[in-house]
Amino acid sequence: MHDVARLAGVSTASVSRVLSGRRRVTEDVAERVRDAAEHLGYEVNTVGRSLRLQSTETVGLVVADITNPFFPSLTKAIEDELARHGLGLLLADAANDVARERDAVARLLARRVDALLVTPVSRSKSRRTIAEASERTTVVQLDRHASAKAHYVGMDNGRAISDVLDHLAAHGRTRPAFIGSDPEISTTWERQRAFTRLAPRGDRVLVGDFSLDWGRTATVEALRRWPATDALVCADDLIAVGVAEQLRAMGHTMPGRVAVVGFDDTMLVHLQTPPVSSIRQPLAEMAAAAVELAAGHEQVPIRRLLFPGVLQVRPSTAP
Amino acid sequence: MHDVARLAGVSTASVSRVLSGRRRVTEDVAERVRDAAEHLGYEVNTVGRSLRLQSTETVGLVVADITNPFFPSLTKAIEDELARHGLGLLLADAANDVARERDAVARLLARRVDALLVTPVSRSKSRRTIAEASERTTVVQLDRHASAKAHYVGMDNGRAISDVLDHLAAHGRTRPAFIGSDPEISTTWERQRAFTRLAPRGDRVLVGDFSLDWGRTATVEALRRWPATDALVCADDLIAVGVAEQLRAMGHTMPGRVAVVGFDDTMLVHLQTPPVSSIRQPLAEMAAAAVELAAGHEQVPIRRLLFPGVLQVRPSTAP
């Protein structure tokens, strides 16, 4: 910076004013500084700037499980939006483990991120981690939530379930069952609860884990317990794919006797033949809202932003 | 830090020495400092440290396409290894676009990452980006490569193809064809070249893009042009899944008349029935090697590290 100042014949203060664009200077000075900087290949050192401004212009993101295909899509949406705001993304993976999640949060806080985005692993066991972090910086819970002490940006799962049930009913399917996964995942829990409240026979719910095999097993179990079932609403796409596979193995053509619908609209549902209907989260809008909360310098009251999902209708529910 | 020093009755230098662990102090001082720090909830400010040490202890990773399921696995392996070394991960996505890749590299360099890991989008069009970046910091090309001026950590694709052909031959399949994707992707290109060199009829190669649909189309085309084909070696799993789907649609049971094998061993191949054989990259070892090169402070000569892949044999090639 000194070199640039010398070459431009101004003080380092003016160089800073020009290059950071945070203050007015005469056009003459601005031009000389820009020329000098370009000539010397000078680029502002963000570390010095961060120290001075007490802001790293970096946001941390702790995803519950990066290998779950929904999270890369979410990560991409966030990274995109952050880049648009000139913010960096420090990523950490909790690997579905609350202890690792706590570690990851601590590591990112130690790096002085300006804000922290988290998709909590567990409704109950992530609560303290989130609450404590939110005393140190702005925390935005994304997709999932665990604490009322931090912002939450997610999808309106109740409305999504309602839309699914309407869609199924419109196709004459009035005897759905719900294949859930771990109810400690807030999204799964909300979907299950909404189903219980809204479905014709809301008690037809099976709960297992987040896996293809569980989808297979649950299909057999559901059709055994409730033989008249004409639709299986799944807590996520991986389960839905397992369900679809099992139905095919049992000789059903989809939708045929049983319609199938998943959640999150990951690429998985496109790999099935026929493709499986799924609710898509509006990731771009969610990312924009989350980053706005994260980048907002003023202290705002805790927000809870719910976006509507969009049911992607495919042959698994509407031939 | 001043508060900690005062409370412990020592200088800030001693606080630094204790908390950074980079210098010897008496146990008495160390204990008083640690107590004081804990009492005050003090945590070293990494920004100040970075400025002083001229090192951010952070590594940048530019992935070619985070929504391609191979890259989350790679990202996870890297993040894991970096965390083990106390290093942070700044992530950026190139979205399969060389212009965005160049931007991403520039943004991470501006943030003064200690090293840059990149999976180049294109063998030819990413070359300048990589070469120029490697003049500014340590660059490690991961999985794919584009420039000889930076390290490369990847899989031995030639050997992998050789293993695949041996495996197929052992099961009596001696008339394979290769379904490639974009040869600008270095891995795809190497796999294709090895096939051409090693396969019984190395000219039986189709080249398309990286998609499910191309897998479907290519299957039809391959069986039309070379009706005796008894195995389809695919440049990646997504193509392999498309191939498997198409074979099923054509009424073949896998492996039956045509065996199928993919690359990268992503979760996609498990979603097929039956599961599809695939070559797994040794991600943990590759990540360890890449991070070692990235974290190594001494200037080492350009390295090119190839790890052997492991063929995961499944019913699509061995019933």
Place this chain on the structure above:
DNA sequence: GTGAAAGCGCTAACAA
């Protein structure tokens, strides 16, 4: 509008 100077929080060189 511009420059001089202070200071963000840290660590290393130097002195004691």
Place this chain on the structure above:
DNA sequence: TTGTTAGCGCTTTCAC
């Protein structure tokens, strides 16, 4: 072994 001090690169008062 420990303390004093300078300085990493930046931005922002404050004085002009």
